[in-house]
Amino acid sequence: MAAFQFGFGRLNFHLLKRRSFLLLKLIAFVCSVLLFCEFLIYYLVILPCNWPEVKTPAHGGKQETLEPVLKAMFLADTHLLGEVRGHWLDKLRRMNRYRIKRFEKVFNPERLFSWKGINFVMVNSVALEGDGCNICSEAEAELMDISHKLNCSREEQRPGQCGHGPPLPASAPVLLQHFPLYRQSDANCSGEDSAPPEEKGIPFKERYDVLSREASQKLLWWLRPRLILSGHTHSGCEVLHGAGVPELSVPSFSWRNRNNPSFVMGSMTPTEYALAKCYLPLEDTVLMTYCAAAGLLVVLMLVHLGLVASPVLFGYKLLRKFKTV
Incomplete structure (x- = not known):
């Protein structure tokens, strides 16, 4: 009887040990899958991405002194708030003064700022609809003031004629905004991150999909940018405006909007820039x-x-x- 109980207990011990070993293997397997899908796969895919090289101008066969290079990443349409609070209902929850103050409290409120001799202008696209909203007149007045400062920095002026504060670098600005400048559609856009073929020919609505023609022309006249970076369409596109001003619509950085999200890596100097895309x-x-x-x-x-x-x-x-x- 004692031998039987000993054998039964030993059997239970082996069964328990076997089940515990199986449980540990399953936990290790699940953790490995999670680690790969939520962490390691991003490094494997992004590993080939590199900062683009800026072409340095040369005169007389000799290379000029290298200018400081600013390296920046540009993301668009992350849509982190969820379907109800962060997507279709956003069209009904237009910005007001409270939301603008909250945004400025968390992020840099400056519309015009300079890094390493490069001027950036952030535009509140929602305030450029030209419908007489309470923030539109203030936004236009602010843009006109920025335009004066930028134009003054490009001309030889005596101290004090360009307003208060330190003088801006004599460099055409990079324009950052959510809505793209006016274009008829994405019909001329190409690339693996462009809009699907069935959507490319759909005409864009002014003040909804893109800025109006009038607002787009004002921005080009007032700011005279050398590069425009925008979002909103969730798809990539490169367009030339006016006298050859390039605009790059940055694709959405969210799986909710694309199967292949991406971001833009930029290397910039006061006179040159180079952009490259990196996919998730x-x-x-x-x-x-x-x-x-x-x-x-x-x-x-x-x-x-x-x-x-x-x-x-x-x-x-x-x-x-x-x-x-």
């Missing part, structure tokens, strides 16, 4: 990895419960059978 992992790749892992997990559980033969054991038996034949 495809959402389909991550989902398929999770599905494959879940399927493998189910197979492992069934094998452990004895409901399905082990694939290794089954292959060994099949090979042995062929050898005997």
Whole structure:
């Protein structure tokens, strides 16, 4: 009787040890999948991305003294607030003074700022609809003041004629805004991050998909930018405006809007710039990895419960059978 109880206890111990070992393996497997899909895959995909090189002008076969290079990343349409608070309802929740003050409290409130001799202008696109809203007149007045400062910095002026504060670098600005300047559609856009073919020919609505023609022309006249970076359309596009001013619509940085989100890496000097795109992992790749892992997990559980033969054991038996034949 004592020997029977000892053997039964030993059997229970082995079963418990086996189940604990299986549980540890399952936990390790799940953690590995999560680590890969939520962390490692991003490094593997982004690893080939590099900062673009800025072409340095040369005169007489000799290279000029290198200008300081500013390296910046540009993201658009992250849509982090969710479907109700951060997407379609945003069109109804237009900015007001409270939201503007809240934004300025968290982020840099300056509309005009300079880094390493490069001027940037941030434009509140929502205030350029020209419908007489309470923030539109203030925004236009602010842009006219910025225009005066930029134009003054490009001309030889005596101290004090360009307003208060330190003088701005004599460099055409980079314009940063959410809405793109006016264009008819995305029909002329190309690339793997451009709009789907069925959407490219759909005409854009002024003051909804893009800025109005009037507002777009004002920005080009007032600011005379050398580069425009915008978002809103969720797709990539390169357009030339006026006398060859380039605009790059940055694709959405969110799987909610694209299967292949991306961001822009820029290297800039006061006179030159170079841009490159870097893509995130495809959402389909991550989902398929999770599905494959879940399927493998189910197979492992069934094998452990004895409901399905082990694939290794089954292959060994099949090979042995062929050898005997």
